[in-house]
Amino acid sequence: MKISIIYSSITGNTKLIASAIKDALSDKNIVYFGPVGNDLPEADIYIIGSWTDKGNGSKEVINLLKTMKNKKIAYFGTAGYKKDKEYYATLFSRIKDNVDSSNEILGYFYCQGKMPIAVRERYVNLLKENPDDANLEVSVKNFDETLNHPDDKDILDAKKWVKDIIKGC
Numbered sequence: 001m002k003i004s005i006i007y008s009s010i011t012g013n014t015k016l017i018a019s020a021i022k023d024a025l026s027d028k029n030i031v032y033f034g035p036v037g038n039d040l041p042e043a044d045i046y047i048i049g050s051w052t053d054k055g056n057g058s059k060e061v062i063n064l065l066k067t068m069k070n071k072k073i074a075y076f077g078t079a080g081y082k083k084d085k086e087y088y089a090t091l092f093s094r095i096k097d098n099v100d101s102s103n104e105i106l107g108y109f110y111c112q113g114k115m116p117i118a119v120r121e122r123y124v125n126l127l128k129e130n131p132d133d134a135n136l137e138v139s140v141k142n143f144d145e146t147l148n149h150p151d152d153k154d155i156l157d158a159k160k161w162v163k164d165i166i167k168g169c
């Protein structure tokens with residue numbers, strides 16, 4: 001069973017989860033591990049991950065998914081805005097919209113991923129202008145909660161998730 005692990009990561013969070021997934025599958029035949037490339041490596045299972053960009057996957061991952069037909073795909077993502085099962089389900093439903101129905105989706109996994117400090121600074125500046133904006137306060141609080149992620153538990157969860165996925169194949 002040939003496995004390809006393909007990811008899109010700007011600041012390293014998703015790459016960290018990708019590496020954890022690779023470690024969890026060290027006894028398997030991983031034929032590709034790396035960022036989205038020009039060609040789709042030949043494999044039986046594709047484990048594809050992305051950071052979240054404006055409520056969706058990165059453009060390169062979305063474009064990759066759109067090209068895939070008759071493949072087995074497991075998806076993992078990191079997201080900064082909030083930790084919430086429903087939020088993750090919504091994010092994944094947008095990813096799924098780009099997956100042709102000839103493919104088999106094996107499952108998905110999300111965890112939080114810290115964001116650049118400039119994002120916090122923007123919220124704080126906006127709060128100065130709009131001190132009563134409760135949403136902005138929530139955003140700052142969430143930013144701070146996300147700072148340590150992906151953490152050890154996220155990594156363990158990702159490893160468990162992928163092992164379960166592969167066990168079922």
Ligand SMILES: Cc1cc2nc3c(=O)[nH]c(=O)nc-3n(C[C@H](O)[C@H](O)[C@H](O)COP(=O)(O)O)c2cc1C
Pocket residue numbers: 008009010011012013014015050051052053054055056078079080081082112113114115116
């Ligand atoms: C331009 C930009 C847009 C983002 N949009 C979202 C978003 O819509 N939802 C979300 O939950 N996180 C969003 N984030 C947070 C990132 O998805 C998150 O920090 C992720 O873990 C980054 O992954 P990476 O380190 O692999 O690049 C955004 C971050 C940036 C920089």
